[in-house]
Amino acid sequence: MNNGRTIIEIRGLRKVYHVGEVEVLALRGIDLDVQTGEFVSIVGPSGSGKSTLFHIIGGLTPPTSGRVRVSDRELGEMSEADRTRLRKQTVAFVFQKFNLLPNLTARDNIAVARYLAGKEQKPDAQFEEALKLLGIAERLDHKPSALSGGEQQRVAIARAIVNHPAILLADEPTGNLDTENSKAVLSLIRDLNARLGQTILMITHNPEAAAYGHRTLHMRDGQIEKIV
């Protein structure tokens, strides 16, 4: 599903990290447009800048130079508080290591995301439908330690979409899963995109996983090598 409206617009994006006295050039001039409702896979070797690109789009770190517009907002001009608001309302992450809060049940992990977004009332019908899609309704009262990897990742996806973010950034969501669970999670992500029109960017090392997206970005040495 692609409605033709640009939700992410990146021009000449550069990111320099300082590791001690050494400058690391993580992104060397990225240009990218992503349309609302698009599912984009990003592949590339380690150190190619995939995660850095995600961290910038998700407002976890500011760009060094260049222009990044997310949902009509210029990230380069944002304060830390603005970027925090972006993570609350516009962008959500799904991580390779699930990153659930270990002390809380699956239900509370999802509730925390709603609470932080200032939405304390119960999730809406659309989310309930997504929960059915995720197949974890029976496992919501368990803590992460009592859930399998596949179940934890589904909870992480539920937590990511509970506030209906404009963009879902999935950083190697199948990296810690076996083949069966990987397929299930990828199918879910594709369904979320197809049924709910969720804009998704997904980092993966796996070409089969990348094939689930509408198009695939190949990154190398901080640049986009090609788009297929």
Next chain:
Amino acid sequence: MTAKLVLENVKHRPVRTLLSTLLIAVPVTLILTLVGLTHGMLEDSEQRARGIGADIWIKPPGTSFATTLSGAPISEGLVEYLQKNELHIKLAIGSVVQVVEGITIVVTGVDLDKFSQMSGGLQYVAGGPPRAANDIIIDQYYAAQKKLRVGSTVVLFKKPWHVSGVFTGGKLSRIILPIRILQDLTSSPGKVSQIFLKLDDAKYTDAVVADLKMKLPDYPIYPMSELTSLYTASNFAGLNEFITVIVGLGVVIGFFVVCLSMYMAVLQRTREIGILKSLGASNGFIVRIILAEGLLLGVGGTIIGIGLSFGSWWLIRTLVPASIQMVIVPAWWPIAGAITLVGAGFGALYPGLNAARHDPIEALAYE
């Protein structure tokens, strides 16, 4: 949700939580025990002074009601003079005081017949007043502490004494001897340590005190009706300052315990802080949950500290009931709690700010 997050964090590491609250409880117990001892000792002294049944108390020049004096600098002639010449004095008796253990256990020498007239007499739980020259009477607290009973032998002034009676206490002192015997033992024949006056009517107390102050200007003279206001910590040199030091220590210990505990907790939860930040948690929210957890530990420490102060009270009452007295002072529970929470709050602030400053990307990469 904040409360749930904080509670789950506290429950997630029960040993850390228990150790932290126990450490926070130590200064709470310390403060409550000290305050309980201060109140207990003052109340006990006041009760024993009041139990004498006098209306006026005269101490030697250069002393005060709070001085536990060994020695007898007042001439017994003054007792006789007051009895014979002063208006409204029904009974004047002198007593000799001699410290025998620490600063709290004293022997008082008194004319037991006159003392009975003034106080209504001692209530004996066993035995009776001294009859022989080596007889001594003790109160039930001293008897319990030293495991003595009627017929036991107790060594005082380097000689053995036969316990002839055990009385209920609350009057004069823990150990009582006939005045002549104590005067001989302390080489102070014809001398007394203090004088108690019983008036024919208590309504003349102020007038008699005023008259005596004119005639005996160097002597501290106290109406017994003022004892309650006299027996306060502020009237005992250095006691308030001592309490302040202990309270200060309580704040400092609470601060360091919570600071260390929460600092460790923040280190252990670096990744979780990164997760919260990735979900859109603000720096203020991160500080708030760390602060709330520190304060929760403070509340737990206060409750345990109050419980442990009952343990102190029981131990003191069981082991040394005659030497020191402690009471439970509930009015100080909220004060001790507030002191602890101040320490805990400040202790959690630095780890909280430190957690808020975590870079979310580094925090998420933390193993």
